[in-house]
Amino acid sequence: MEIIWKPYGDYLKSRIADFMKQHRIKDYTQLVQRSTSEIEWFWDAALKHLNIEWYKPYKKVLEGWLPNARWFIGGTTNIVHNCLDRHIRDGKSDVTAVIWEGDDGSVRSLTYGQLNGLVCRIANALHRQGIKKGDRIAIFMPMSLEMIAAFYAILKIGAVVVPVFSGFGAGALKTRLQDSEAKILFTADGGFRRGKTTPIKPSADEAVKEAPSVKKVVVLKHANLDVDTVKGRDIWFDDFIKNEPEIAKTEEMESEDYSIIIFTSGTTGRPKGTVHTHGGCLAQMVKEVGYAFDVRPGKVFFWFTDIGWMMGPWEFIGVNSFGGTFLIFEGTPDYPQPDRLWKTVARHKVDMLGISPTAIRLLISYGEEWTKNHDLSSLRLLGSTGEPWDEESYMWFFNKIGGGRIPIINISGGTEIVGCHLSPLPITELKPCTLRGPGLGMDVDVFDDDGKPIRGGVGHLVCKKPAPSMTRGFLNDYNRYIETYFTKFGEKIWYHGDWAHIDEDGFWFLHGRSDDTIKVAGKRVGPAEIEAVILEHPFCVEAAAIGVPDKIKGEAIVTFVVTKKDAKRDEKLKEELSKKITASLGKTMAPKEIIFVDALPKTRSAKIVRGAIKRKYLGEPIGDISSVENPTALDSIPTAEKKD
Structure with a gap:
């Protein structure tokens, strides 16, 4: 398989190139080798280079090993300090933090100052409800600016976010509320999809009936739908934050304190709650958005995603940590016409577009003529994840959307690590469908059935060393965590469940889930x-x-x-x-x-x-x-x- 893209120009001056220069790393091979063999050195060096801030510096990078490693021991920080507070401190209040585009094409945005003010008001309202550090709060809302603010407000006060896809039915929400023992639920009257309103509050009401931990339901009036309310329990979002000040203290959190619980999307058994920390999320998400996607302030980052999928929080935290701007989208990529996505990219002069192979296949089916009337020249990077590519669809994305001039950063990991096991970089050559190689700091390998490394053939994707963002077990079910990842090859090897192979040139490829x-x-x-x-x-x-x-x-x-x-x-x-x-x-x-x-x-x-x-x-x-x-x-x- 031939090389289709080679780095040139500014790609060779990207943030990861600066890191390599700083540490006298001569090429990609040495970068991967050193980052995976010296993981404590790498994570410490990367966090310093990426300017992640700590209230109290950590004394030790890593303590313990798989399956129960702990990271950045003694350090205190908060995701919100790194994503909002320091930008306000540094005079960036007027910089756009997030843009929302609705199903009908309407657009709203918030600057860092405006977002911070709204976050503080929600945080103060949560404090008035008696919410304290470690309490779980669920978000069951459509993609909206208020959802982003609620997400950060929960983290700001030291509570734990439980994001849930707003398209779920009552049964799925109920399970997540019960397992997390959420005390408050943020929801909305409804959302918009394909020109129609979609009720959300009725599903929330049904779920909360069987989730006794939920004492308050905060409802955003988003779609102007009539909804039933329960006196003493339900409150409109605007009333919830009424008269609250736009200043609030950010809680100082230990690196290992929980920040987000994201439930996996398995189709058998009860959903698994993956548990993530402040230090782990910052390390992995900021590393990937900073090095693999080279996010830049003043440029628009757009991953077609949802808060219920790990790519939502990954995008929010990764982009805002750099003082960048991201776009959220409420709607579908082919409504009202098949060029909706391309129109959105051109309208906002998107710098990085991330999307799943499945969505690209849908858009291909409408024909390439829908791409031709839109200026996509602002694009500098393309991103993808979710499923293995087929070569035809990959090359269509590369040629028709990227013009054959920009790289596809095709990544793969999972909710369990809120990040990637495999990822290209802006400095790496690409072949069709490749993920190029290990994510930085991720000591991954391909094993045969006997647990031995295999080259040239298809084998099991494994990770041989701990990473900061690996889930701290499964919520309320530690044994299932061990059975899922540490049974096939023992407790010192993370078995991820993907088929992978490495070709003769060292390029990595995925072939789907091994259980399929x-x-x-x-x-x-x-x-x-x-x-x-x-x-x-x-x-x-x-x-x-x-x-x-x-x-x-x-x-x-x-x-x-x-x-x-x-x-x-x-x-x-x-x-x-x-x-x-x-x-x-x-x-x-x-x-x-x-x-x-x-x-x-x-x-x-x-x-x-x-x-x-x-x-x-x-x-x-x-x-x-x-x-x-x-x-x-x-x-x-x-x-x-x-x-x-």
Whole structure:
């Protein structure tokens, strides 16, 4: 596979280049080697270079090891001090901190001064409710400026944020409120999507009925909907902060004090609450946004995300720590027309655009003509995460949106580390679909089934050393944490559950989740490999491959395919797709069945839930699908027994 991009010009003068110069690191290989072999040196050097501030400096970088490492011992800080307070102190009150664009195209923004004032008012109101350090407070709100302010206010007073995707139903919210024992819930009357209002408060009301820890519900009047209120419990957002002063003290927090609890989007079992600290979030998020994405004050950073996905808090904290500006978006990328996203990029002169491969495949299906009437020249970097790329979609993003002139910083990690295991840098060459190599300070490797490093073949992605942002267990379920990450290769190796391989030039690639792997006649294949072949066909937009029991082969392949609207879904197309798969992967991998569907079920972070698809197809209980954004897509998945 050939190199498609090489760093040039200002990319060679990026923030990570400055770090390398400061520490006399000659090239990328030495940078990765030193950052992963000397993790205590790296994290200490990086935090100093990134200007993360501490009330009290830490005495020790690392204490203990996997699975229970502790970081920056003795140090005290606060995320809000680094993201807001110091910028006010340094005279940046008039700099834009966040821009909001609504579903209808309306725009609002807050400067650092305005955001800080609103944060302080909310913080003071929370204090009046008796909220103290360590209390959990949930946010169940649409993407809005008030949501950002609530997020920071909770952190400011030393409480713990529990962000929840506002598209969830009552059941999913209830579970998260119960497990976190949240005392206050921030919500809204409703939100906007595709020109319509979407009620949110009714789901909140239903969930709170079975969450006795919640004593107060603060409701933002966002969509001007009529809602029921419970006297003594519910209060409008504006009334909650009425007459509160715009000055409040920021709580001094130990590095290991909890800051955020984010629930993972698994489709089986109860959602897992990952627990993150002030020091860990600052270290990982600021490192990645600063080094991998080279965020710059005065430039607009835009990741198409939600607060319920880790990329939301990652963006807020990472960008604001540098005094930068980020854009939040309430809506969909193809409404009211398929060029909505490109129009938004041009309108705000976005510097960095981050998006999932799944969303790009959706936009590709409308045709490239929708990209041509918008000036995308402001873009300096592209970002992606969520799912493995197929080469065709990756190259479309690279050429049609980036003009073949800017890098795609394709990252992968997870909610469990609120950051990346793998990440390119602005100084690295790129091949199609690559993640280039280890995230800085992340001692990752690829193991075979026996726990030995493997090169040239596909193996298990693991991390051999601790990192500051690794979850401090699972909320209320430490044993499940150990079982999930430290059983396969022992308690000193973090098993992440992704398939990865490193090519002959040292470039890293991902091939999906290992629990989605299909084994046909003894040969193992990842769904992403099959799906990538299908997506090479010009009529195909999305695909999901699963393995089903087969008496002869052990497992057989069944694929579900979303086509373009003008495609003829007939036996001829199925035959063409089957031939493409066998030509690429061998006759053994010929699919047992190809099924056309209108949509594939996905999480908010755009991950296709193959497990739920498989269970529906096999007629098994589907399990918890609260994290699925479009659960009705499962209705079109047939059950195997009913197909004959």
